[in-house]
Each structure stands twice: as structure tokens, then as C-alpha cells.
Amino acid sequence: MPLLSRLYDDLLRPALYSVSGGDAEQVHARTLRLMALAERRPELLAPLRSRWATDAPVEVGGVRFGNRVGLAAGMDKDGRALSVWPALGFGFVEVGTVTRHPQPGNDRPRLFTLPKSDAVINRMGFNNAGADALADRLDAHRPAGTLGISIGKSKVTPLGEAVEDYRYSFGRLARHADYVAINVSSPNTPGLRELQDKGALREILSALRSDSAAVGREAGRDLGHEAHDAAHAVPIWVKVAPDLTEPALAELLAVCLDVGVAGIIATNTTLSRSGLDQTELSYAAQPGGLSGAPLRARAVEVVRFVHDETAGALPIIGVGGLRSADDALAMRDAGASLVQVYTAFALHGPMVVRELARALA
Numbered sequence: 001m002p003l004l005s006r007l008y009d010d011l012l013r014p015a016l017y018s019v020s021g022g023d024a025e026q027v028h029a030r031t032l033r034l035m036a037l038a039e040r041r042p043e044l045l046a047p048l049r050s051r052w053a054t055d056a057p058v059e060v061g062g063v064r065f066g067n068r069v070g071l072a073a074g075m076d077k078d079g080r081a082l083s084v085w086p087a088l089g090f091g092f093v094e095v096g097t098v099t100r101h102p103q104p105g106n107d108r109p110r111l112f113t114l115p116k117s118d119a120v121i122n123r124m125g126f127n128n129a130g131a132d133a134l135a136d137r138l139d140a141h142r143p144a145g146t147l148g149i150s151i152g153k154s155k156v157t158p159l160g161e162a163v164e165d166y167r168y169s170f171g172r173l174a175r176h177a178d179y180v181a182i183n184v185s186s187p188n189t190p191g192l193r194e195l196q197d198k199g200a201l202r203e204i205l206s207a208l209r210s211d212s213a214a215v216g217r218e219a220g221r222d223l224g225h226e227a228h229d230a231a232h233a234v235p236i237w238v239k240v241a242p243d244l245t246e247p248a249l250a251e252l253l254a255v256c257l258d259v260g261v262a263g264i265i266a267t268n269t270t271l272s273r274s275g276l277d278q279t280e281l282s283y284a285a286q287p288g289g290l291s292g293a294p295l296r297a298r299a300v301e302v303v304r305f306v307h308d309e310t311a312g313a314l315p316i317i318g319v320g321g322l323r324s325a326d327d328a329l330a331m332r333d334a335g336a337s338l339v340q341v342y343t344a345f346a347l348h349g350p351m352v353v354r355e356l357a358r359a360l361a
């Protein structure tokens with residue numbers, strides 16, 4: 001393992017956990033606070049960026065990405081450190097998932113690190129400051145760089161009213177986004193995954209598609225930031241669960257093709273508990289979604305299925321357990337144009353991002 005990775009794994013990560021009393025959520029909150037401070041110091045970020053970033057621009061679905069590796073949704077839910085991620089090597093950032101209504105998420109503890117399994121279990125439950133807060137922040141300052149915004153359903157909104165809930169967030173946020181990700185696949189909001197069923201999904205996507213055309217027209221009049229082709233509708237990506245059966249996934253894809261989404265993000269966290277290290281089997285009973293190494297093979301399999309089933313017609317962002325150059329190449333070979341990472345970045349630091357980005361450059 002390269003020296004920098006070992007320093008991170010053997011010194012920095014243990015130190016962070018130690019000052020946070022071993023609480024994974026504290027580590028996350030502290031790190032994010034530090035990054036939010038760095039957000040206000042462009043003079044520090046510029047040199048970091050020139051040392052770290054992998055500039056390998058690529059266009060996918062009409063949108064320009066700085067390189068093929070993005071920060072997966074959930075890390076920077078409220079968009080507090082948007083200028084920092086590119087300096088750490090990410091070619092794009094997906095903020096959120098945000099919901100129409102601000103919400104605290106589930107009770108703690110709700111985030112568990114499983115270092116031996118190279119994995120995380122979380123049941124955060126869309127803790128976020130809400131779509132309005134993110135829209136206000138982006139109104140005040142929308143940093144350069146490719147930005148995806150993930151939206152989900154508020155916990156208080158009944159499933160039957162999901163369409164309006166998504167439409168509200170979309171209406172507030174789409175004009176700032178290079179793409180909007182529709183999250184119908186988190187396991188931590190009761191009933192959310194039912195929105196992957198073809199009827200419910202068609203309703204949501206059709207409504208958002210017509211809203212996006214309107215946003216595109218409006219944006220063409222009065223906006224125009226770097227990576228956004230303002231003359232067109234805002235691209236809509238759909239994020240899927242790894243736990244869908246192939247027939248269910250095929251139905252979902254037929255809807256996506258029919259409605260005209262821009263692409264598929266595969267996958268979200270899994271309810272499966274296979275692949276855990278023997279020493280961490282006690283975590284298997286923790287409710288929530290599993291991410292990291294145990295998810296990798298299934299995520300690649302889902303990406304391959306999506307690619308084959310759509311005959312390559314929908315671009316794919318592959319996400320799930322990616323850590324090494326080989327992982328990135330396997331995702332690419334399965335059909336992914338872009339990838340995202342969360343868990344390996346959280347556990348092993350920005351060296352992971354660089355390795356993935358260089359492999360795919």
C-alpha cells in the first residue's frame with residue numbers, strides 16, 4: 001500500500017476515531033465541519049487542487065464531468081463543502097439526498113463502521129436541512145464544478161403524495177443542478193423503495209420530466225453556468241437499489257426509457273448482509289443499508305444488467321464498493337460511463353479517488 005494510504009489508514013483515521021470517542025457519525029460531522037471551513041479558504045484549495053485533482057474531462061449525456069469519479073450522495077447532504085470535493089480529486093459531486101421538508105433522520109446510533117469488512121452500515125434516514133435551505137445556499141453561491149442534486153421523499157409525506165413532494169424539491173433545486181438524481185432506493189425511509197414499482201415511478205418521472213423542460217426554458221433565459229446546457233431540460237437520473245430482482249429492474253428500466261431519463265445510478269446500499277468479516281457478524285442484525293466491499297460484486301452485476309437490458313441506451317453511474325483501479329475498470333467493463341464512491345473514500349481517504357480517477361482517465 002502506498003505510504004500516503006498507510007498514513008491515512010494507520011494514523012489519521014484512528015486519530016479521528018479516537019478524538020470522536022469511536023463514534024462514526026462524530027467523525028463524519030467533524031470532518032465535514034473542517035471541510036466547511038476550508039470551503040471559505042480558496043487560497044488553500046487551489047494548491048491542493050493542482051496537486052491532487054485528475055483533470056480528465058468527459059461528456060456524458062450532454063453534461064461535462066471533470067473526471068469520471070464522483071462523490072456519491074449522502075456524504076455532503078446539504079452541500080456545505082462544494083468547493084472542497086474537486087480539490088480532493090472528485091470530477092463531480094452529488095449532494096443530498098434532500099427532501100421537501102427538513103428532517104432530523106433516525107435516532108442515533110445510525111452509522112456503523114466495519115473496518116474488517118471494509119464496509120459501513122447506515123440508517124441515517126435522510127437527515128437534511130431541506131430543499132429550501134439547499135436552494136438558498138446555492139442561490140447565494142453556486143461554486144464551479146459539476147453538481148448533481150439528489151432528491152428523496154420526506155418521511156412525513158405519505159407515499160400517495162410522493163409526486164408533489166418530489167416536484168417541490170425539483171422545482172426549488174433543478175436550476176442549480178447539472179443533473180437531478182431521483183432517489184427511490186434508500187432502504188431507510190419506510191416504503192420508499194415501493195416507488196421503484198413501475199406505476200409509481202412513471203407518475204413521478206413523467207411529472208418531473210415536464211417540470212424539467214420548463215426549468216430548462218427558464219434557465220435558458222436567465223442562467224448559464226459552466227457545465228449546464230441551459231437551453232435543454234435538466235437531466236434526470238434514477239438511482240436504483242441492488243436488491244431488486246431482474247424482472248423488477250427490467251420493468252423499471254422500461255419506464256425510464258419510455259419517460260426519457262438521462263441515466264441510471266446503480267446502486268444504493270443493500271439490505272443483504274453477505275460478505276461481512278467473521279469478526280463483524282454481530283453487526284448483521286443492525287437495520288440499515290450496507291455499503292463498501294461486500295456490495296461490490298452485486299453493484300457490478302446490476303450495472304451489467306442495466307447496460308445489457310437497455311442495449312447501452314442509458315448512461316450508467318456505477319457505485320458500490322469501489323476502492324481500487326481494478327474495481328473501477330470492472331465497473332467500466334460492465335458498462336458504467338462514470339462511477340461514484342462513498343465508503344472507500346470515508347475509510348481510506350482521497351488516495352482512493354485519485355486511484356479510481358487515474359484508472360478511468
Ligand SMILES: Cc1cc2nc3c(=O)[nH]c(=O)nc-3n(C[C@H](O)[C@H](O)[C@H](O)COP(=O)(O)O)c2cc1C
Pocket residue numbers: 072073074075077096097111120122124126150183186239267268269291292293295319320321322340341342343344
Ligand atoms: C452514511 C451513508 C449515507 C448515505 N446517504 C445516501 C443518500 O442520502 N442518498 C443516496 O442516494 N445514497 C446514499 N448513500 C448511498 C451511497 O451514495 C452509495 O450509493 C452506497 O454507499 C454505495 O457506494 P459505496 O460502497 O462506495 O459507499 C449513503 C451511504 C452511506 C454510507
